[in-house]
Amino acid sequence: MKRTMPKMLSAFRLVRLPRAIIFFLLAFPLIMVGPGLGFAEVVKKQIPKIPLVPEPLLKWPERGSDYAVLVDKSRQKVFVYHRASLFKPAMVFRCSTGENDGPKSRRNDRRTPEGIYFFTRAVDRKYLTPIYGVRALPINYPNPLDKIEGRDGYGIWFHGTNKELKPKDTNGCIALENQDIEKLASIIKLKDTPVIIDSKIKMVPPETLRSEAAQLENLLEEWRKAWERKQIDKYMSFYNSRFRSSGKNWYQWKKYKESLAQKYGRIKVRISNLRLLRNSHMVLARFRQTYVAPSFQSQGEKTLFLKQNSKEWRIVAESFEGGSIRRMRVVARPLSYKEEIGALIKSWETAWESKNLKKYLSFYDARFRSRGMSLRAWKNYKAKLNKKYSSIQVEIKDLKIRRASRHLAEVQFKQLFKADQYRDFGFKRMLLVKRGKHWKIKREEWKPLKKASRL
Template sequence: MYIRIGSKALAFILCFLFVWVALTGAEKVLIPNIVNISRDSTDAIIIVDKSRQMLYVVKSYLSNPIVPADTFRVTTGKVNGNKEKEGDNRTPEGIYKIVGDIPGSQLPPRYGPLAYVLDYPNFVDRLMGRTGSNIWIHGRNEEITDFQTKGCISLHNHSILELRPYIKVNRTRVIIQDTIKNVTQRDYEIAKLRWKTYLANWKKSWEIGDTSTYFQFYSEKFTTKTYPSLRSFKESKKALERRYPWKSIDISQILVLETKYESEISFQQEYICPEFYSIGFKTLRLIPEKGLFLIVNEDFARTKTRTYIKDAIKNFLREWISSWESRDISKYISFYDSTFSSRGMNLEKWYSYKKELFDKSGKIDIEIEKIQIKSTKKLVWEVSFLQKYSSSIYKDYGRKILQLKNKPGHFKIASEKWERIR
């Protein structure tokens, strides 16, 4: 018995097998669209290859940048190319987020049992004047053939339900591109080094206050909710440079998504200056300009409430005093840095000295007032206050000066000075 297979069907099968081998074969899969620099792991990322009419679900790990999870046959816009305007029947290309879902009960039958809403037009689309709306990933109540939709991405009804476990609304990223290409390990490492160097130079110029270099990373088209123009952004950054003598910036969990039309770099950012400490995720959005990728937008989402240094140091002092008054030598000494020195004593001698006093002193009462805090060196804080000390064997009053190191939650006393007043 022979089964006749049409040329289009055969082409699809061969294409599917080729791509499936590329994404699930023995060789490691590497694509330039997802560059994992230091992210431990990601949620599922959806990749749509318009030329092959395929949707891939992948995850990324630091040890393995592309791990295929699932593959689905899709159909996209009737007209080739990137979407530019309402009604052009093209599927947009770029980096998108799933921002909503619509159950089948609220959909016409032709959209199947479920639809996911993309954030088209995204920031870059709006910046470039692209129009249109209602770009979905949805089901289909009829057989799928290539390039059938008005711009949406459509799957078999059973496929959209199989896709559902991978989706997290307002989190899942969708990369849409005309053609997704596998690259060699060498090419992937080159792309990784390029982005790693780009971000390191951006961070360094910001951290050391080299605004001339820092601003070169930004496009004249730059705008955010806070800054309506690059000019207002520059003015704000220059004012902060005048206000703070230093800043410390650490970035980690770096992931780069890239397409022909835009790139997106997201990472965890820790920022500390003499006044406050913040931690959260920053996203940089870039477009190709003048042979470079330039930043056109950025946003920052805190993962913890901003910590003000003044409050953090006062909390540190309260806990330090509590351990002192309770004569808990193990807890007390934990507030001191390994490099601590005072009155010719290192940390080990300070421990012995304080332990002997704790053993002799009985009840200890400490009161402090007129706390002053200043910082002119990175991650170093001079804290001075008036201190009243009393115990069963000794009383004293004077000014104490502590030098603290590190950031909130990790403060340590590096040195201690005492000036007796009476």
């Protein structure tokens, strides 16, 4: 009995020891900070806060303005950040925005735009009426994305005021105290310092900012490589279906890029001095672009506007301001028969789409026959179709060209035809004959691959 007691006591101590440790750990925060706080509150209080940075400032360019201007409409504040420190704004100003909430969409709606803009000019006091205070700094509203999305109006300024500054008290401009608009004017660069306006400026951990910037940089690099390698289908996959630029929609932009890919041989595209900005609705990418082709070179500033389609960012609009364009003289080499016929098919397709009947018929041989029709009957047939449809779209896929003899060549491809609410998809085969220096279409056959439909 005496021998077993020490063993039992030792076992008892080992069992009791973890409870004592747990009791001490639970009691320790109360001992240190005093009664009245729960354990979760104590732990929360003792965990250091992660410093946050503004989400809109994804990437700063190597060269350019050192400042960015952020407008938080919910707080009626203007925050000015310097590239050297994103953890704390360099300046904070009270402001007044439009009387009505929401982004500006039309003239006289008394709303302030929400988007990414740039200061376009500075207007001195002597050119202003007193209501605008001592200075005004207009921005480029509406920008290309605003125009695509149907937003109109004009004359959105940052400006001073000659009256008491009240929240949400303007027609859509951003009003500041006179001394603050002067401070702001002293640090901005026209057409370079960005302005991000949003209903609320979101703050995020720095790692989140770096991750989003890296994702967008990778997307732009893939876009650049597809363009440079003339992979037009892949290149166009980076564009939103609602894309517009220079008056061209997505479909017309693709045609334009295909024609340039055929026109120029090897091309080089370089991107430098990249800036990435975002608000809650979109991303803006602005960079220096250098485009080099065998007989052509251009440099300038490219701006892309991207919107998120589900989880993927896609280009909705783009603009280019050329800094320098240089045409280089080259000795033209003779085109191969495939290049000659490929260019003919592209021009034929363009003439068909534009309903330029005279140009379209110029690609046909005088002895042309198709579906029992002569060239004259074919002309009448196409003239009726041009009158019937207001718009025509043609898309060619899987083009194959084979030379049958010195003066004959066979062409075949898949053809998608759209005209107003009608569409069909089929296989087209052509026989071309060479007359002197030019190829002409002598025969043309088409058979459907899918049943014709109305959209």
